[in-house]
Amino acid sequence: MSSEELAAAAGVNSAKLRKDFSYLGSYGTRGVGYDVEYLVYQISRELGLTQDWPVVIVGIGNLGHALANYGGFASRGFRVAALLDADPAVVGSSAAGLPVRHMDELEEIVETQAVSIGVITTPPGAAQQVCDRLVEAGVTSILNFAPTVLTVPDGVDVRKVDLSIELQILAFHEQRKAGEEPDRGDSVLDRAPGPVRAAAAKLRRAAGAATAAKAEPAGKGGKPPKGTDGELSAVMPA
């Protein structure tokens, strides 16, 4: 398949696609194109998706359960090495066919199964303590679903998942839809500088058959800079 076809399918520029691929190596054939299966394998390998990654999930409430059952993990090479909880009422139950084990077994599990990634789905109050214990046991990457910022020593990676962020992005666009004029004629945004105009265009596409204009009261104080209409293109994804 040619870079042109791949780029069309992915919705990107073909030169960019070729340049990005070139960072991984030289996996195409001039005059022919790319072998898709081979390409997928090479990218997967570079991303670490061909490896087996044992993970422990700590805190088996609803979210812990949901993650244990999540099909997307297994298909990307993540294997649940153990489900752990500190609550004796939960320990011994099972989720996704695995027994919930006690936190005290953490160290042994991490060591014997060479676990380097831990997932925290505890209540916020317990998260830092669990995190410290994971790190102490030898875990060097932590995925945190608890709404707390975790402190870790150098050499440990933490990523925080905020389940409401995507909802906030939707609400932002929803708010803009409500403010859109049903009339699709010229707008001050068409005369705005490049990035603002692009963002406005995307917005219009998204808004489609515009919803009824619900007037939003103008904020007190301060007027938006000329030609931007208070556009948040710089901080909000389309």
Next chain:
Amino acid sequence: MSSEELAAAAGVNSAKLRKDFSYLGSYGTRGVGYDVEYLVYQISRELGLTQDWPVVIVGIGNLGHALANYGGFASRGFRVAALLDADPAVVGSSAAGLPVRHMDELEEIVETQAVSIGVITTPPGAAQQVCDRLVEAGVTSILNFAPTVLTVPDGVDVRKVDLSIELQILAFHEQRKAGEEPDRGDSVLDRAPGPVRAAAAKLRRAAGAATAAKAEPAGKGGKPPKGTDGELSAVMPA
């Protein structure tokens, strides 16, 4: 507080911070700085976080439960208007203090409570059908947790949450850590072009006291382009 102080706290450049703020309006005072409380209010308003956003959650399994209980929603102005499920065994139970209602009540709920945002936490097989029904009922923004790509008409926004993406990012860095030389001296990356060097530096920071080098077998075929060491800076966040 001055843009300099705010920028230091946020870890960004102060000129960028002022420029970004200027897209929203003129909320600072020359010679003085920014009134933080006022600024927070203005940004929140622009992002739509000062509005009340009623949402429906469809599919009350573990993930639906977890989201219904998620504290981050309420604090950002999201109000659960209803929990819905098609399974009679689940309808009538309660989650987060709310009753689970039957899918058939969807249309009435969306209309009477002016719901414009729907959250889908059903199994993948049911997601498109649920999505169609939400759209039909008048929902114009959909947050999809089911591992399926949804098709929607123009004017409807969809965002898909893949719970394994952050885990994949951690695994990517974990893989790089394992390949890092404990010796922190010069590396081919220090002679690489700008973006690659920057990514390498970030990686080193993250890796901290390097973990023991676990040799990763080189992939068959194709060698990385000169000076990049197969770096994925273009596609992977730090």
Next chain:
DNA sequence: TAGATTGTTAATCGATTAACAATC
């Protein structure tokens, strides 16, 4: 008024893309 800091312009930097030599 003198000092401080914003909002914005202009310069710089980096990322994207057009163009093309290399080569299948």
Next chain:
DNA sequence: TAGATTGTTAATCGATTAACAATC
């Protein structure tokens, strides 16, 4: 060999940042 398409260079475009006039 002629046609096609990669991998990469150079040009373009856009985003970041330094600098500074405006002004509190």
